[in-house]
Amino acid sequence: MKKYYKIVFLFLIFSFLIPGSGFSQEKRDYFKVGVVTSLSGELVFGGTVTKRGYDLWAETVNSMGGIEIGGKKYKVTLIYADDQSTPATAAVAGERLITQEKVDFILGPYASGPTLALAPITEKYKIPHITGSAESPLIWLRKFKYTFGTIPSVNLTAQAVITVLAKEVSPKPTTIGILGIDDPFSKFTAEAFKTASERLGLKVVKYEIVPEGSDYTPSISAIKALNPDLFAMGNHEKAAIEMMKISKELKFNPKAFVQHYGMTTPDFRKSLGKDCEYVFGNAVWTPNMNHQSTILFKTTKEYHEAFVKKFNTDPDYTEAGSTAAGIAFQEALRMIKATPPLTEAQKEALISALEKLDIMTFYGRIKFETTGESYHCNAGLQPVALQYQGGKTVEVGPGNLRRVAPKYPTPPWDKR
Template sequence: MSNSRFSVAGAILAAAIVLGWSTAVSAADIVLGASVQLTGPSANTGRYYKDAYEFAIDKINEAGGVTVGGEKRKLALKLYDNQSDVNLSVRQYTQLVSKDKVDLLLGPFASNFALADSAVSEKYQIPMVQGGGASDQIFSRKFKYIFGTLAPASNYFGTTVKMLKELDPAPKSIALLYADDAFDVSVAEGTRPLLKDAGLSIAIDEKYSSNASDFNSLLSQIKSNGTDVVLMAGHETEILNFVRQAKSLAVAPKLYSFTVGVPSEDFRKALGADAEYAFGMAAWLPSADLKDRWFGDAAAFAKDYKAKFGYDPDYHAASGVADVEALAQAIENAGDTDPAKVRDALANLKLDSLYGPLAFGENGQIDLPQIVIQVQGDAIAPIYGAKGFVGKPKYPMPAWNAR
């Protein structure tokens, strides 16, 4: 056997080994299928979805399962590890629907994965509910079988831009940095007109390669231009590198804000005190005001999740749970597991969940406003929401040698 054939065989074997069921499965169970990143570069975030899917399914089953035509039926999860490989993910979703014959689909993490994998659900007309991809491209193709619980990427910085207009001293110049993948390009395309309408000048508008590790050139531009604000759409590893290099080069704009990382406990642990002052955003915070049929409320969910998995849930976990809940409620509303009937029930869904109110737009995506958050001490603080300031920002950010 040649080395290349051996590598392919090994990859297939590895995928088969990690394929598994969340619980013992009976013929009457409703099987949800998913492929997520359990290994590879995206595994740290991919685990949120595995844990969230399993947690939600267990909770629903503990309550008796899903009522279908007057009969209680349990949910089951069949899961693959896509190894952070989008091509493998597409093959696994194809296997889930064509060979494994799962009933319905849950999504992967990341927009480029959801963009590719949703083509499988559309081809086979099996609904997929996913809370891992927000790119506008996913929902611009007039697909009927993809539903998303993340707000449009094009408006991720929408609340942040509103906040910038109210800060004192008012920022004047902006650096817009973004990775070259589907999500981050959508963020940048949506943010440019928001900044223009707010009267804010874009001093630097730069796309960089995904998984970039060297930001010294961009940081030098930011320093030499005296840029007030950095808005960065990227991946957590890139943002960690950016902050570390900003410190080493003594680059401290008045404010920087990132699309990912800040809500995560891992981000704050990785940077320690250097995470202080970083702004970010979250579609969800664990409020007791968010009532939920299965978990009681979002605060109770967060407490139970931390006890079970040993880390705090962020919006990735909450959106993953919401994906399962949306399918469960849609099945009950349809009174059937027929994919077309569940699809129609999802399109008309109105559900109060621990994640917030779930109601999909005509394109299949919800639109929850982002909450601006900031690292303050060893925690995150909500700063600005749909109705304005809800907390006091630490602004402007001091120089690194003045902390």
């Protein structure tokens, strides 16, 4: 009998010490939300963008008392982990949030490379994960069960600006040069530009993918020598800024500079000043849209005003997508009436709820795909082409999405 009690006693002790055991379940009345993003390194500009979006969601929810579930409100606490702009660090950061911080779910990285590294970790530990930023189609082709994204993949959105330039300006361009960076997002952006250009009858005079952080001068010089009508860049904001500066130094004067993500960020405007004028880009959301909602921010305008009040700058679509990721989690939690801390069963139920989620927000509709090449991606948003005019981005198409006519061709650098 004494031996029996000794065994039971030892079992109880080890139950308290072993992570994940029923006896070690943390007790708290708030949601612990892990956030992995780039707070340092090459992609810190973008990491700051996602942080602003996530922070505004959490602070707004908490200012209202928290997420209301079963008549009680539960606040959220964001716990950040810096991925240092590298995939390997993103994986380590995510594992630490899960195993040491015991987060309930994760808001994911700015960039696609770190997201692709974090996703297998959230699969391993069965932790729900939404990225409010990453756009590479590689993420969704992998069909991760526990990873979702609020922004459509770049292969679905990058064609908007090419469509405007190929069909809706005069004189019509006939040639394009494309330069991309060798990372999961930028490379697919360049490929999307190439695919759209060829489909719309533009001749691709040069298509090149170069290593991140390399000297872009030789590649841009080679494209300049071919005198294309359009110059399209597949990159993040830091490389976009560098490529624009190099183009000016080389007196490279295409009829249009085309970018996808980065041109909408405050860092792009601040770094280039008046030289950002005339640059074209894409978005899936702008502050000028008129989405109506009953959740958190009732209108696009209300979100815009709250963002400007807090950060003193206009939000871009990644900041909006990051805030929307938080909203998706809060509404899925409400659907399953889950209270903190989440059990393993509740985390599984949360995944099912996210797959069934269909809500209208200030950002637009959130409905994650459950089949096909866009698995768990919020693929239904319509892309809009943008251009810098008067120091601000304006919607220039395609079709009835136009608010202002595009300014084309771009004046040479010495005649601006």
